[in-house]
Amino acid sequence: xxxxxxxxxxxxxxxxxxxxxxxxxxxxxxxxxxxxxxxxxxxxxxxxxxxxxxxxxxxxxxxxxxxxxxxxxxxxxxxxxxxxxxxxxxxxxxxxxxxxxxxxxxxxxxxxxxxxxxxxxxxxxxxxxxxxxxxxxxxxxxxxxxxxxxxxxxxxxxxxxxxxxxxxxxxxxxxxxxxxxxxxxxxxxxxxxxxxxxxxxxxxxxxxxxxxxxxxxxxxxxxxxxxxxxxxxxxxxxxxx
Amino acid sequence: xxxxxxxxxxxxxxxxxxxxxxxxxxxxxxxxxxxxxxxxxxxxxxxxxxxxxxxxxxxxxxxxxxxxxxxxxxxxxxxxxxxxxxxxxxxxxxxxxxxxxxxxxxxxxxxxxxxxxxxxxxxxxxxxxxxxxxxxxxxxxxxxxxxxxxxxxxxxxxxxxxxxxxxxxxxxxxxxxxxxxxxxxxxxxxxxxxxxxxxxxxxxxxxxxxxxxxxxxxxxxxxxxxxxxxxxxxxxxxxxx
DNA sequence: GCAAAAGTGTTAGGATTACACCCATGT
DNA sequence: ACATGGGTGTAATCCTAACACTTTTGC
Numbered sequence: 143x144x145x146x147x148x149x150x151x152x153x154x155x156x157x158x159x160x161x162x163x164x165x166x167x168x169x170x171x172x173x174x175x176x177x178x179x180x181x182x183x184x185x186x187x188x189x190x191x192x193x194x195x196x197x198x199x200x201x202x203x204x205x206x207x208x209x210x211x212x213x214x215x216x217x218x219x220x221x222x223x224x225x226x227x228x229x230x231x232x233x234x235x236x237x238x239x240x241x242x243x244x245x246x247x248x249x250x251x252x253x254x255x256x257x258x259x260x261x262x263x264x265x266x267x268x269x270x271x272x273x274x275x276x277x278x279x280x281x282x283x284x285x286x287x288x289x290x291x292x293x294x295x296x297x298x299x300x301x302x303x304x305x306x307x308x309x310x311x312x313x314x315x316x317x318x319x320x321x322x323x324x325x326x327x328x329x330x331x332x333x334x335x336x337x338x339x340x341x342x343x344x345x346x347x348x349x350x351x352x353x354x355x356x357x358x359x360x361x362x363x364x365x366x367x368x369x370x371x372x373x374x375x376x377x378x379x380x381x382x383x
Numbered sequence: 384x385x386x387x388x389x390x391x392x393x394x395x396x397x398x399x400x401x402x403x404x405x406x407x408x409x410x411x412x413x414x415x416x417x418x419x420x421x422x423x424x425x426x427x428x429x430x431x432x433x434x435x436x437x438x439x440x441x442x443x444x445x446x447x448x449x450x451x452x453x454x455x456x457x458x459x460x461x462x463x464x465x466x467x468x469x470x471x472x473x474x475x476x477x478x479x480x481x482x483x484x485x486x487x488x489x490x491x492x493x494x495x496x497x498x499x500x501x502x503x504x505x506x507x508x509x510x511x512x513x514x515x516x517x518x519x520x521x522x523x524x525x526x527x528x529x530x531x532x533x534x535x536x537x538x539x540x541x542x543x544x545x546x547x548x549x550x551x552x553x554x555x556x557x558x559x560x561x562x563x564x565x566x567x568x569x570x571x572x573x574x575x576x577x578x579x580x581x582x583x584x585x586x587x588x589x590x591x592x593x594x595x596x597x598x599x600x601x602x603x604x605x606x607x608x609x610x611x612x613x614x615x616x617x618x619x620x621x622x623x624x
Numbered sequence: 625g626c627a628a629a630a631g632t633g634t635t636a637g638g639a640t641t642a643c644a645c646c647c648a649t650g651t
Numbered sequence: 652a653c654a655t656g657g658g659t660g661t662a663a664t665c666c667t668a669a670c671a672c673t674t675t676t677g678c
Contacts, residue, residue, distance in 0.1 A: 162405045163403070163404065163405075164403045164404075164406070165403070165405070165406060199472070199500070201498070202474055202498060203474055204472055204473045204474040205472025226469070228467070229446060229470055231440070231446025231447060231502070232445045232446075232447075233448070256442070259440070259446060261472070
């Protein structure tokens with residue numbers, strides 16, 4: 143394949159015609175597995191360089207819909223907890239020449255050296271339901287522990303950091319349901335909160351506060367297949383509105 | 384003046400060349416005066432229609448800088464507390480035909496019927512320092528009590544509502560200095576907080592909490608020229624970072 | 625002097641934190 | 652039996668909310 147029929151060229155031509163210039167979406171897709179908060183990253187074809195998934199907004203498409211599209215294409219998931227959290231609008235967000243060189247795209251061919259404003263969204267998804275799927279510019283899509291993220295392309299390390307702090311602020315005082323399956327145990331929820339907060343929590347106080355919130359209901363089953371005492375399963379009460 | 388030399392035409396031509404398409408900034412400029420939270424609005428030429436101030440982003444300009452520019456041009460102020468709070472990106476945010484008719488612009492002449500994504504910023508400014516200045520499409524710029532805002536052009540009533548709730552959330556638990564002069568009295572600060580929260584506060588508890596925060600220092604002067612007992616002036620301690 | 629606002633301390637209640645033991649299960 | 656994690660109550664502390672009187676000043 144030479145630079146002239148590189149799939150990026152057709153893609154950027156289509157984007158150029160159909161999408162809004164200078165504007166993009168970056169998605170920080172959070173999952174939770176084995177007591178680790180994870181983020182979905184993409185490895186670019188023929189490189190060892192990683193980035194967040196992203197995309198562009200069609201000229202008549204709602205921004206939220208575009209963000210959903212981005213996340214859906216990488217995860218296969220449709221019903222999403224999706225939250226706009228920041229616009230990254232600096233005139234020089236990163237070293238463009240360096241970054242495009244690292245992607246190994248024949249970017250000279252596509253007139254896409256303009257500056258980009260990016261709208262950051264984060265998604266909270268159920269890890270086990272995700273089918274990580276690379277796009278046509280990338281050859282690998284997989285989960286990374288947020289604590290072990292390598293240096294990313296563009297300013298994506300910064301975007302992840304802002305997403306994480308937004309997530310922490312937003313859920314400072316409410317239980318997070320979206321990263322777990324609909325039925326879960328209290329200790330599982332506690333591990334999730336501990337991971338996001340980055341500090342251990344007292345099991346008794348956690349349990350008490352949770353019950354006081356009145357949003358949980360205990361199911362009749364317990365979590366099977368574990369060693370030791372089988373914990374009860376709970377779910378969030380359906381909100382009847 | 385006919386439609387062909389309407390200043391809007393030249394403006395939109397310039398914007399079209401120099402600025403990013405489909406993207407704009409709307410500014411919710413908050414002030415505080417006579418125990419009322421106020422917002423700066425513009426009345427469009429030859430109409431009784433009001434809107435928020437707004438503007439466009441130059442192709443190589445940081446979004447924050449563009450927002451500063453918008454606010455500076457309407458207020459004359461340069462050092463601003465400015466906060467990005469939401470992106471309004473719905474595909475159909477308002478009835479375009481209706482809105483453009485209400486502006487009485489010869490908008491058929493300017494090819495500007497495209498959809499717009501708007502980045503919302505709010506600014507907290509010192510009321511007395513503002514020189515409200517209309518732009519070339521508007522003939523009046525003045526303060527409105529947030530509680531008395533008329534039906535605005537575009538979806539600007541919605542934007543104000545979101546700005547206000549962001550402001551309340553953001554300052555749920557910290558004193559707001561930016562809407563008052565640098566030296567102020569505790570009762571003045573209390574009125575401000577009461578106005579933003581929409582509920583009365585207990586003076587003793589307010590005072591205690593404020594002092595406990597350790598961020599205030601009492602000046603030697605008192606507020607002169609008031610009837611009754613002269614209150615002490617305070618200021619926020621300069622943060623030595 | 626009197627009306628109006630400023631300035632301040634104490635107490636009660638609610639929420640948060642700290643802390644320890646028994647239970648169920650798989651090995 | 653024992654190792655491992657689950658499940659739960661009580662007491663101390665801190666924070667928040669309620670509440671009233673004296674001081675100052677202009678009129």
